[in-house]
Amino acid sequence: MIDPSDLIHRANELRQQAEHESDQGIRDRLIRMADSYVHLAESENWAKVHPASAASLGDVFVKGG
Numbered sequence: 001m002i003d004p005s006d007l008i009h010r011a012n013e014l015r016q017q018a019e020h021e022s023d024q025g026i027r028d029r030l031i032r033m034a035d036s037y038v039h040l041a042e043s044e045n046w047a048k049v050h051p052a053s054a055a056s057l058g059d060v061f062v063k064g065g
Helices: 005-019 022-047 054-063
Strands: none
Touching: 005 022
16 A cells, blocks of 8 residues: 555645646646545545455445445
């Protein structure tokens, strides 16, 4: 598992980099990347709080989600 604080830190770095970028397209991509890092951090936090069990994973395959 990835440490969510590392992902948030990287997202902040990308946002700072975007602030200094003159090209709008690159700036937009950096912001989207930062948003993705934040989303991953939120997912990692959720996974820590709600760990998957073998039974719950089996239910996904048997019941379809």
